[in-house]
Amino acid sequence: MYFVTAQEMYDTDQFAIERIGVEGKLLMENAGRAVADQIELFVSDQKRLAVLIGKGNNGGDGFVIARTLLQRGYDVEVIVCASPSEIKGDAAYHRDVFRNSGFTFTRYEDVENLGHSLKEKDVLIDALLGIGVKGAIRSPYNQLISFVNQFEGEVISVDLPSGLPADEGVKVDQAVQADRTVVIQYPKVSAFLEHTAAYYGRWEVVDIGLPSTVIQSQQSQKRVWAEQDVSNTLPIRDAFSHKGKHGKGLVIGGAVAMPGSIAMTSRAALRAGAGLLTVATVQETITALASTVVEATYTTLPSEGGYISDIGSVDFSYDAIAIGMGMGRHSEAERMIQVALEKTQGALLIDADGLYALKGNLSSLKARQNPTILTPHPGEMATLLDVSIPELLHQPFAYSKAFAEEFQVYVVLKGAFTIITTPQGHQWVTVTGNPGMAKGGSGDVLAGILLAMVMQSQTVEEALCNGTWIHGYTADLLVQHQHSTYDLLASDLIEGLAQTYRALLR
Numbered sequence: 001m002y003f004v005t006a007q008e009m010y011d012t013d014q015f016a017i018e019r020i021g022v023e024g025k026l027l028m029e030n031a032g033r034a035v036a037d038q039i040e041l042f043v044s045d046q047k048r049l050a051v052l053i054g055k056g057n058n059g060g061d062g063f064v065i066a067r068t069l070l071q072r073g074y075d076v077e078v079i080v081c082a083s084p085s086e087i088k089g090d091a092a093y094h095r096d097v098f099r100n101s102g103f104t105f106t107r108y109e110d111v112e113n114l115g116h117s118l119k120e121k122d123v124l125i126d127a128l129l130g131i132g133v134k135g136a137i138r139s140p141y142n143q144l145i146s147f148v149n150q151f152e153g154e155v156i157s158v159d160l161p162s163g164l165p166a167d168e169g170v171k172v173d174q175a176v177q178a179d180r181t182v183v184i185q186y187p188k189v190s191a192f193l194e195h196t197a198a199y200y201g202r203w204e205v206v207d208i209g210l211p212s213t214v215i216q217s218q219q220s221q222k223r224v225w226a227e228q229d230v231s232n233t234l235p236i237r238d239a240f241s242h243k244g245k246h247g248k249g250l251v252i253g254g255a256v257a258m259p260g261s262i263a264m265t266s267r268a269a270l271r272a273g274a275g276l277l278t279v280a281t282v283q284e285t286i287t288a289l290a291s292t293v294v295e296a297t298y299t300t301l302p303s304e305g306g307y308i309s310d311i312g313s314v315d316f317s318y319d320a321i322a323i324g325m326g327m328g329r330h331s332e333a334e335r336m337i338q339v340a341l342e343k344t345q346g347a348l349l350i351d352a353d354g355l356y357a358l359k360g361n362l363s364s365l366k367a368r369q370n371p372t373i374l375t376p377h378p379g380e381m382a383t384l385l386d387v388s389i390p391e392l393l394h395q396p397f398a399y400s401k402a403f404a405e406e407f408q409v410y411v412v413l414k415g416a417f418t419i420i421t422t423p424q425g426h427q428w429v430t431v432t433g434n435p436g437m438a439k440g441g442s443g444d445v446l447a448g449i450l451l452a453m454v455m456q457s458q459t460v461e462e463a464l465c466n467g468t469w470i471h472g473y474t475a476d477l478l479v480q481h482q483h484s485t486y487d488l489l490a491s492d493l494i495e496g497l498a499q500t501y502r503a504l505l506r
């Protein structure tokens, strides 16, 4: 499923209108009807509804929604929050169709009056502002939004919660806190940002019949990776497969005081389907791991002060290598990352302390011929970019894209919405996962799953999307059945992979 910025949405509408010849009025009719159909699914016709209509096309949708629901026997009061002369174009056309159908609306006067009209209502449909919102919210919308947020019944927003920007990088002034949002055709970027997603409440997308050629005409492509995508791309194992067919992987990391993270990465890689796995680490860590990760083979690396001191002896011909977890932040790490970048013949995944060590070596990323994958959490990404975490999270898509394109790497920016960006600038977001994963070790597990995925026969892009989706989905299944968001541990995710694969392969 694609998702868009406000400009991309306007461009797709424009393309549909000018190139395909679907009139704007018809798009609005389709949009309003699709939203009304959706509302009908979860609002009984015994409820009392009010529709708040703003002056733009979002308000135009509101007229169609109100007319459709009234025709279907719903009790709907329509309150227009703009002077009728301010309403223009397609919205004015639908205001007239509404009126000519024999329906009436009242005009918004002040909050007190509005309070009076809404006292008996169960559901408020918010068609005040859509993707056209800009800057600080002006009167009367500022009072209206505060008012809607005090309404005790259910608030359903049309397209997006009024006042909320569609795009990233825009300050939120004031916005409706919706219980549900019925999104028109494509979700907007703000549905996938940590600081704006919650305004939407539960949301679903309705189709207004734009042909897929319309979105494919867009330059920037951002999509949600969903269960169907996993089913379509997860490699099917044939009856004659053997361990060599599922790739040979290597994990480099760990230190005397930190055997846990590399243990989790290795076990996760094996559970996620790695054919053959080798762990290269210091002797003490091998001793600690040997009895818990029995399926791996081991390579002893020289150590100094409890840390790996050199990786020159490593065989770099593996299909994929993951480096950095539990490696420690010390001066030698930087040189070792440099060696890994130069010598790794297959895909190289850099995580955790490896990312920290990469900071001084960014330009060497460009020289690599084979895929390089960085898996930062926001703190690590912010460090790589020299920005603060809030700055990064204000526009994570833009920062990820700029970085991935500049350094020709795959970036997996971890978070409640994990963003996967390819060196070509294509972006995917996965929405699986829950707060139970916000714990130490969960990133190590992800690195292992991603390593295993990259070793299989799928594109790197698919591998990263599948791995990220599976990681979050496993946490979701565990929280639904055996665990809670409090007690869930990273190691539970590894064991939980069994359930996820069984569900996927059923």
Ligand SMILES: NC(=O)C1=CN([C@@H]2O[C@H](COP(=O)(O)OP(=O)(O)OC[C@H]3O[C@@H](n4cnc5c(N)ncnc54)[C@H](O)[C@@H]3O)[C@@H](O)[C@H]2O)[C@@H](O)CC1
Binding pocket: 013, 024, 025, 027, 028, 031, 032, 054, 055, 056, 057, 058, 059, 060, 061, 090, 128, 129, 130, 131, 132, 133, 134, 135, 136, 137, 138, 139, 141, 158, 159, 160, 184
């Ligand atoms: N043909 C189309 O263009 C279609 C549009 N659709 C709907 O149209 C919406 C976009 O319509 P518009 O572009 O008219 O935008 P809006 O409906 O978001 O309204 C923009 C209006 O709000 C005012 N405004 C903007 N920022 C404000 C602020 N900070 N304070 C107070 N007033 C502010 C502007 O003066 C402008 O007139 C979409 O969200 C969607 O609901 C759908 O019906 C599909 C078809």
Ligand SMILES: [K+]
Binding pocket: 058, 126, 127, 128, 129, 130, 157, 158, 159, 160, 161, 162
């Ligand atoms: K709205």
